[in-house]
Amino acid sequence: MNMLLSPFALIGRQTLALLAMIGRFTIFVAQTLSHMARPPFYGREFLTAMVNIGWLSLPVVGMTAIFTGGALALQIYDGSSRFSVESVVPQIVAIGMVRELGPVLVGLMVAARVTSSIAAEIATMKVTEQIDALTTLSTDPLKYLVVPRFIAAILVVPALVGVGDIIGIYGGFAVATGQLGFNPATYIRNTVDFLQFNDVLSSLVKGAAFGGIAALMGCYFGMHSGRGAQGVGQATKSSVQAAAVLILAANFLLTSLFFST
Amino acid sequence: MISFQNVHKSFGPKKVLQGVNLEIAKGTSMVIIGGSGTGKSVLLKSVLGLVTPETGTILVDGKDATSGDHDAFLARFGMLFQGGALFDSMPVWQNVSFRLLRGSLKRPKHEAREIAIEKLRRVGLTPDVADLFPSELSGGMQKRVGLARAIAAEPEIIFFDEPTTGLDPxxxxxxxxxxREIVTEMGATAMTITHDMTSVRAIADNVAMLHDGVIQWTGPVAQMDDSGDPYLTQFISGSAEGPIEAVR
Known part of the structure; x- marks a missing residue:
């Protein structure tokens, strides 16, 4: 009988654990938001987070965007040539990069680089009692560690997305003009004329949302990590997984919000 | 004075503290001893609010430790953690003067640095250590820096969690x-957690033995060897025979 019931017990345990985690995360987010409005504010930690999340992510974001833009131009050219509409390459590269690939790829890159780094750093601080030390030094760990990273991510990831969009479009431009025979001036004009304010706005809003998700996941799993090296490893892995899935889910929701008619 | 009154704390099914009653007089040095996993650190952390007891009361100078302005309450404490718990993202002097660089005790940066260097000197470290990062220090130096940080803001009460663990004799x-010197010189109340009997004899005015979630014995360090308490006697002698179960 026990053997028969054990799968149900397992499902029950997993469901309860998931619900408990959702509850803890909701409280964590509410506490973070409430701390954002109350002093003290840690300006130096905020600036450090801006540099770590934004400036130091530029190389990986640039590389990702330029190769993706180039590949996108090749794919669209190949697909559109079947219908003899190769001239749409600039427009589709622009819309593809700005509306979808730019924000999503930057979000995922930030999740890989920043979420993992935040989770590992905070989890290590927890394991080595540095979080407890902060508390005993009259410093709220949430305010000192989480709030600066969260605000910095919300502000700098849209900028990263903007840079990624431009570099991605340039990647498409370089391939289209260098390899596929497009006229550079026409390519640029078609790109600029086709993009609308709403496309750019959606890209930047997605960037802010994905940045917030990436920072919160890193901080949450870091602050709730288990003991020892295994706990740090588990926290890092879980944070990246959760951030990636939530970024893709948020992307769908935001796309529905901006573009569903 | 710190007073524990019938303090209970469990982690899941494991009952760690099962009614701890203990008084620590102002200006004295109390050392709490006991085997690994008996809840010594939990007891210490429960005063600071790092662990919340299920039942019982902890009073500091007659006031409930959980009520009132928690920041002002914590400003009265200094703590040396077992592993030092130094912030590895900042240099030694900023670790030492952490409390003096932010919050209600904030001082100008140059003043905070001067105080940090003075405290480093007090624990036997030279000023050139100030600009190093914790990862560049040996275990003993990290403990000294942790000690300097604990005393930087001249606290009334200092906690030491396993201060000699991992160090050579x-x-x-x-x-x-x-x-011992610092506690005497500052006139601070000290609470130390350890199972190193050499530390106990060097640091303590009074000793309390924690076992099975309760204080089995407490008294002046001078009476420790003649206490007649079987738990304490076994712990001091390090014998496997006695009321404390030794798992082999």
Missing amino acids: IMAGVINDLI
């Missing part, structure tokens, strides 16, 4: 002497 002796 000579360095452990140096740390023990420093703790």
Whole structure:
């Protein structure tokens, strides 16, 4: 009988654990938001987070965007040539990069680089009692560690997305003009004329949302990590997984919000 | 004075503290001893709000430790953590003067640095250590920096969690002497967690033995060897025979 019931017990345990985690995360987010409005504010930690999340992510974001833009131009050219509409390459590269690939790829890159780094750093601080030390030094760990990273991510990831969009479009431009025979001036004009304010706005809003998700996941799993090296490893892995899935889910929701008619 | 009154704390099914009653007089040095996993650190952390007891009361100078302005309450404490718990993202002097660089005790940066260097000197470290990062220090130096940080804001109450763990006997002796000197010189109330009997004899005015979630024995360090308490006697002698179960 026990053997028969054990799968149900397992499902029950997993469901309860998931619900408990959702509850803890909701409280964590509410506490973070409430701390954002109350002093003290840690300006130096905020600036450090801006540099770590934004400036130091530029190389990986640039590389990702330029190769993706180039590949996108090749794919669209190949697909559109079947219908003899190769001239749409600039427009589709622009819309593809700005509306979808730019924000999503930057979000995922930030999740890989920043979420993992935040989770590992905070989890290590927890394991080595540095979080407890902060508390005993009259410093709220949430305010000192989480709030600066969260605000910095919300502000700098849209900028990263903007840079990624431009570099991605340039990647498409370089391939289209260098390899596929497009006229550079026409390519640029078609790109600029086709993009609308709403496309750019959606890209930047997605960037802010994905940045917030990436920072919160890193901080949450870091602050709730288990003991020892295994706990740090588990926290890092879980944070990246959760951030990636939530970024893709948020992307769908935001796309529905901006573009569903 | 710190007073524990019938303090209980469990983690899941494991009952760690099962009714701890203990008084620590102002200006005295209390050392709490007991085997690994008996809840010594939990007891210490429960005063600071790092662990919340299920039942019982902890009073500091007659006031409930959980009520009132928590920041002002914590400003009265200094703590040396077992592993030092130094912030590895900042240099030594900023670790030491952490409390003096932010919050209600904030001082100008140059003043905070001067105080940090003075405290480093007090624990036997030279000023050139100030600009190093914690990862560049040996274990003994990290403990000294942790001690300097604990005393930087001149706290009334200082907690030491396993201050000599992981140190060689000579360095452990140096740390023990420093703790004793500093506590005496500052007139602070001290609470130390350890299972190092050399530390106990060097640091303690009074000793409390925690076992099975309760204080089995408490008294002046001078009476420790003649207490007649079977738990304490076994713990001091390090014998496997006695009321404390030794898992082999």
